[in-house]
Amino acid sequence: MKNLFQPLSFNCGAVMKNLFMLAPLTNLQSHEDGRLSDDEYRWLTMRARGGFGLVMTCASHVQAIGKGFSGQLGCYSDDHLEGLSRLAASIKAENSLAVVQLHHAGMRSPEEVIGERPVCPSDHEETGARALQHEEVEQLKEDFVAAAVRVRKAGFDGVELHGAHGYILGQFLSAAINRRSDEYGGSLENRSRIIFDIVEAVRNRCGPDFLLGIRLSPERFDVKLGEIIEVAQRLVSEGQIDFFDMSLWDVFKEPEEQQYKGRSLMSYFTELERGHVRLGVAGKIQTPVDALKVLEQGADFIILGRAAILHHDYPLQVHDNPLFKPVTTPVSREYLRRQGLGESFVNYMAGWSGFVKD
Numbered sequence: 001m002k003n004l005f006q007p008l009s010f011n012c013g014a015v016m017k018n019l020f021m022l023a024p025l026t027n028l029q030s031h032e033d034g035r036l037s038d039d040e041y042r043w044l045t046m047r048a049r050g051g052f053g054l055v056m057t058c059a060s061h062v063q064a065i066g067k068g069f070s071g072q073l074g075c076y077s078d079d080h081l082e083g084l085s086r087l088a089a090s091i092k093a094e095n096s097l098a099v100v101q102l103h104h105a106g107m108r109s110p111e112e113v114i115g116e117r118p119v120c121p122s123d124h125e126e127t128g129a130r131a132l133q134h135e136e137v138e139q140l141k142e143d144f145v146a147a148a149v150r151v152r153k154a155g156f157d158g159v160e161l162h163g164a165h166g167y168i169l170g171q172f173l174s175a176a177i178n179r180r181s182d183e184y185g186g187s188l189e190n191r192s193r194i195i196f197d198i199v200e201a202v203r204n205r206c207g208p209d210f211l212l213g214i215r216l217s218p219e220r221f222d223v224k225l226g227e228i229i230e231v232a233q234r235l236v237s238e239g240q241i242d243f244f245d246m247s248l249w250d251v252f253k254e255p256e257e258q259q260y261k262g263r264s265l266m267s268y269f270t271e272l273e274r275g276h277v278r279l280g281v282a283g284k285i286q287t288p289v290d291a292l293k294v295l296e297q298g299a300d301f302i303i304l305g306r307a308a309i310l311h312h313d314y315p316l317q318v319h320d321n322p323l324f325k326p327v328t329t330p331v332s333r334e335y336l337r338r339q340g341l342g343e344s345f346v347n348y349m350a351g352w353s354g355f356v357k358d
Helices: 038-049 078-092 134-153 168-173 193-206 225-238 288-296 306-310 314-320 333-338 343-349
Strands: 020-022 054-061 097-103 158-162 211-216 243-247 278-282 301-304
Touching (some): 038 343, 078 097, 134 193, 193 211, 193 225, 288 301
Parallel strands (some): 054 097, 097 158, 211 243, 243 278, 278 301
């Protein structure tokens, strides 16, 4: 297991002390105005103390209208700085990299949560979302960048752009959802323009020593695997990002699209000419053996979600016992409380099939 505990350097100069990253996990624990709560602080800092080399926040919205769920952490206002600064300092005190995931839910922002119609690259009948005006797209880009600047001011090592799971950047990428006729719609180059513009601006305004990554999902949510591969390769070639976070649902699965079957979904990204860009993968990595298989198949680091919920100290457990086996679900509510989950988070996990005992 010693390979899991080698340090990993990024092009920006940041160093991850081991190859364990905490996935950006929805947890519903912050205050309704986006300020950090004690519950969310406890949940994240316990993972830093538990040995994770990089601790990432949940998706943190860059505009009030981009809020995706109640209890979401915000980064769109200086009112959030106090909590963010407290969080960054505590994570970094454990020699863990501190990263905020920048997010906007777009058409997936519930109207009852944001108090108005959600927005989308184009009008979207099913969700009732309205199309962003051109000047609103420009403001959206600026607000992603301003959030990155704010996060840096708070003391975080870097940010990850949430381009996965059908949220607004993924909505722009989708030809089925994005039907714009301006420079942000049509060709893949146009549909991905917003991502490349944000990446360039974050790098310019936050500097070369700021950790910058992006989460992509290559399936579901009306995106095509071939297009995500193309976007990923261009991001690598332009050399502005430090890492990819590929959300694969199951790191060992084959692609859904027939033309790509016959090999693992992950292999399409491990084979990219990545240069200095690091690749992390997420999706049903449960045991230390799973983690080693991922590294052997070409990933640079592993991203843990469910396993990190179940064990706040997963890296330390593996370090001390290479035969460590995570607890099996369902688990009790009290067990999750001992792992640092607040009541809102426990209730949220109870909605996951088979995760929490009745």
